[in-house]
Amino acid sequence: MVQRYTQLCPVAFGTGAVSTTGDVAKELGLSKVLVVTDENVEKMGHAQKVVDSLKTAGIDPVLFNRCEMDAPDYTVQAGADLAKSEGVDGIIGIGGGSVLDTAKAISSLAANSVDVAALLDFSRKMMPLENPSLKLILIPTTSGTGSESTIIAVISDTKNHEKIGAITPPSFAIVDPELTLGMPKAITLYTGMDAFSHVCEALTSVQPNPHSDILCYDTIERITKWLPIAAADSMDLEARENLALASNNAGIAFNDAMVHLGHAIAHSMGATFHIPHGIACALVTPVILELTAPVYPEKVKKIGTCMGLTIAATDPQKIGREVADNLRQFQKQLGIPTLQELNISREQIIGCTDYVANEGLRFLCPVPATEELIAASLAKIYDCYQ
Ligand SMILES: [Fe+2]
Structure with missing residues (x-):
């Protein structure tokens, strides 16, 4: 039997890797990005490390800190609305699995003219949206989901009480164990x-x-x-x-x-x-x-x-x-x-x-x-x- 395997995207692994975020974003050709996170990760100072690294590399960051547990659909919509109104050309997710999944779905939605309900409908049918997602860098702050290296974002459909897998490939993963200390x-x-x-x-x-x-x-x-x-x-x-x-x-x-x-x-x-x-x-x-x-x-x-x-x-x-x-x-x-x-x-x-x-x-x-x-x-x- 022929078996397929691949590594989805490059990974920068190691203590201190988060400080290379700006360089990675530059490599991907980004100029203005939405930094997707939650209030807790922001309080711990992790999002600031990303913002600092981006600024050093000359990239303009816009912060979105409204992610919630289980990646509810309305947070995806709010993040995508902000990404569109700010005209960003890339998305960076820093946080646990729910944050990374939210960032993934935002990167899909921000590149298309449909809303989150349509994204979930397309996902149910395993169909991609019309345009490819914006470039996406994912930085986990927990060690569990592996979401930074998978194509699936699990989003909560809050109307139907369902979890839906939306397909969004990340462009780059940055895995910094120091972010999980404490x-x-x-x-x-x-x-x-x-x-x-x-x-x-x-x-x-x-x-x-x-x-x-x-x-x-x-x-x-x-x-x-x-x-x-x-x-x-x-x-x-x-x-x-x-x-x-x-x-x-x-x-x-x-x-x-x-x-x-x-x-x-x-x-x-x-x-x-x-x-x-x-x-x-x-x-x-x-x-x-x-x-x-x-x-x-x-x-x-x-x-x-x-x-x-x-x-x-x-x-x-x-x-x-x-x-x-x-x-x-x-x-x-x-x-x-x-x-x-x-x-x-x-x-x-x-x-x-x-x-x-x-x-x-x-x-x-x-x-x-x-x-x-x-x-x-x-x-x-x-x-x-x-
Ligand atoms: Fe899991």
Whole structure:
């Protein structure tokens, strides 16, 4: 079988990389840019570093700090309106996953004459807008989504309570681990487990490839080793460097290999219960490993090996159970909350079945995701992690 893989865009990686933003923007031929962020990232001084670097390079910055969690459609519209009225020729997103996704959608909308509702309609049909997006530089301040190296922006359709994937390729990613120093423990954990889920699903989707596989296994090793250290000491730079690299590599990996049923379920949980994406990902990943072990026993076994486990089992189902149980234990030790602790009942989680059944990502699961299987997987999240 012929398998395709690529690296979507150049990446500048390393401590202090944010100070090169102006040079990168210049390389891309930009003269006036919209710097997309949120109030929190602005308060931490990260957006100012971007603004300073742009000014030094002779590029005119316009600040938009109104991003919100889960990238709601109205913030995309507000940012695109500002981009158009200011006549910018590029967009820079600096922040967590929601900020980067908002910046991505703004770059699409700012280059076209339609509104955000039309962008979401086009995205539902997997159709591009008429004009290509404005040039887009993405700078993550968390280590989780890998959004800086993927073509998908997950936008919340606030009228229909849906999360829609809009396609927008970034032009350049700047990954500076220093920006993640001091991140609160909870955000460190949730974002880290989001990246972990990306690679578990990329390894077990219907379209894996050898390039993504290599990045995925490396990501599992790094997260297993460094996430507990980063959670214990928010200022450990070596841990932050490893998690930043893991998250970016995970993004590159799943941009080709894709995620599948785990993220269909995580999106349903996010849209229904408004819980952080990373918690939903963490809770569903063991279930996905058990589900796909019969299809990919050697891969799931290797996931376990990368987690430092010695898996003696040879039966695929036993391999799946062993790796899944160890992952649940790892998450328990880190403090990932259970559904009960989140006040979500068994009935409520099974109630997400319809949402998941209408999520396109489920088709990338190597086991046919029937309604029965979806309901059983949702129940398992509740039953197996208490
Ligand atoms: Fe994710």
